[in-house]
Amino acid sequence: MTIDHPRIGMDRYIDADWMALCASVVRGEMTIDGVHARLADDIAGKQVQRKVIGILNRMWFPGDPSGRQLAKQAAALATKADGDRIAAFEAVAIGAYPYFRQVMEHVGRLVRLQESCSAGEVHRRMFELHGKRSTIDQATSYCFKTMISWGMLERMPDKRLSSAPRAAIGQEAREILDQAANRSRRSVSPLRPSDPLLFPFAKQK
Known part of the structure; x- marks a missing residue:
């Protein structure tokens, strides 16, 4: 039996500031050229710049209508409190x-x-899941670094990873995470409170 593993795709570090800039483009508050200029300042190599731009484009400017609607909702949510902002970034990712x-x-x-x-x-x-390859090792490490930048994780003095202080999220954030999880998992069920995708957030009452 052949197992259909997801393509890695998101195999570079994605800074929280870059995500916020892309959200502002979706909201019509700035142009994509501003994002590219910031990336040119932050990233030395042209090849890595192109890779990061490709990742950001896939998250914030997808080609399909449901993806575009998700990005639009996430962009609006990204202007709110810390927990909602984290949820917005997680949803598009x-x-x-x-x-x-x-x-x-x-x-x-x-x-x-x-x-x-x-x-x-x-x-x-x-x-x-994917075989012991250097690309898997690198991509997973970039995911850790990205989650730390977004306020999901903290790296402890002994190098272990722990949850950052869990942030409260509103109902809109919870709904957009349900949509994103269903899109990713090809499911139709809302997230249960114990779902691991909700680990960065305080439990809702």
């Missing part, structure tokens, strides 16, 4: 990149079970 969703799922299960995890624990799980 997991909606576009199932690989990023898988890393989040493994991290979420581990930090909820034992409060922290080593990078190696997650790497091993991704190797089990």
Whole structure:
């Protein structure tokens, strides 16, 4: 039987500031040229710049109508409080990149079970799914760095990963995460409170 693994795709670090700039483009507050200028300042190599632009485009400017609607909702949500902003970034990321969703799922299960995890624990799980390749190792490490920038994770003094202080989210944020998870998982069910994709957030009452 052939297993259809998701393409890695999101295999570079994506800074929170770059996400916020793209959200402002979706809202019509700035042009995409402004994002490209910022990336040129932040990233030395042209090849890496192009790769990052491709990742941001896939998240914030998708070609399909449902993806565009998700990005529009996320862009509006990104102007709100910290938890909603994190949810907006997560929504467009997991909606576009199932690989990023898988890393989040493994991290979420581990930090909820034992409060922290080593990078190696997650790497091993991704190797089990996709094979032990250097590209998998690098992509998973970039996912960790990205989640730290977005306020989801913290790296402890002993290098273990733990959840950042969990942020409250509103009903709109919860709904957009449901949509994004269903898009990524090809499902129709709302997220349960125990779902690992909700690990960065405080439990709703």
